Amino acid sequence: MDRKEISQAVIQRLPRYYRYLEDLMDQGIERISSGELSKRMHLTASQIRQDLNNFGGFGQQGYGYNVANLHDEIAKILNIDRENPMIIVGAGHLGQALANYTNFQKRGFILKGIFDINPERIGKEAGGIKILPMTEMKTLVKKEKIRLAAICIPKSESIKVVDDLISYGIEGIWNFAHIDLDVPKHVVIENVHLSESLMRLSYRLFEELK
């Protein structure tokens, strides 16, 4: 499928649309107009229509959008309409927090392995599966053809580990380490730099006083 490049701004908003549509379904709402959705999401109706029309005409004049249909279409766009096996590297509190998010499993992200170097953690359970030693990562990633890995280890170790993971076939890195990793072009990284997020909050908290 050939189509024009989608901007980062649009991609940023897509999962949020998905979440709102989920909520609408839970509330039993069957159809919604861009105007009504714009009020709930604090966006303009124009932006919603522009965003969606990057991917296709999902609405109907005079009617609006069918909630369940749009929900499914966005799931397809985000590729969460299938099972996405993933692993978590690092079984500290953060790794375990991710392992236990039932939300992820619900959206097709199936936890296939969680790894740690700490012998005290190995063998215990997290997210319903046993924590494995990192030496077993290679075999599992290759055998299960896993493409997604969450990095929940200190930045000092993450460079080496990520290089290894990529050599095993990992193509998507969900990075929680406080470092910007260099990766080949075919690998995508989504950074979650929590300390930067907290600093932004700090800035905005004091902004009004200036």
Place this chain on the structure above:
Amino acid sequence: MDRKEISQAVIQRLPRYYRYLEDLMDQGIERISSGELSKRMHLTASQIRQDLNNFGGFGQQGYGYNVANLHDEIAKILNIDRENPMIIVGAGHLGQALANYTNFQKRGFILKGIFDINPERIGKEAGGIKILPMTEMKTLVKKEKIRLAAICIPKSESIKVVDDLISYGIEGIWNFAHIDLDVPKHVVIENVHLSESLMRLSYRLFEELK
């Protein structure tokens, strides 16, 4: 201090500059030009100079920027040049992960309390302090004049808890619950919607195939 509104895009980048300056200091680098920094950060030199000049002329023609000085200036802009007491609501894995991030303490975010409703967790330690019952939140927030709270509880409970916190004097919410909270204008929210982050990664992971 009256000055023109700073755009969200700039605020987004500020903590990243701070992190790179920290790294430069660790490497013993004393001065850096916008050109050299732009290469490391994969930005344009022009953007760096534009960003910084929103807050003042921190550089010197023919020399560049003094790393330690710029680092301190950005700390001031972000308000992490002082101690910011904070609390964490929810002592599950995520709450405990945040409580144990030494990075936060290093940047002046001092954990004053961590709360939970689960009796099994209460009394145990997280981040060097005892987990308290949520009934004690009000007293602590008021006594210590705490402005910052991290929300690590399920979305179903977070609406009520956040309303309460705001009534106690909290003005900054670091929200990890999967919901967009409605708050009065004087309260700022920084959302960390992890499931949305994972969906963005999923989109980009499959994007090339289309």
Place this chain on the structure above:
DNA sequence: TAGATTGTTAATCGATTAACAATC
């Protein structure tokens, strides 16, 4: 001084908003 690099203005690019004809 000469060279380097900033601060800042102007030009460009891209994203958001407005408007409206098409159409359900």
Place this chain on the structure above:
DNA sequence: TAGATTGTTAATCGATTAACAATC
């Protein structure tokens, strides 16, 4: 059919990049 609301083009707004005089 009439009213509502989309899809889409055009206008506006804002952010990024380029250029260069100022100056250390």
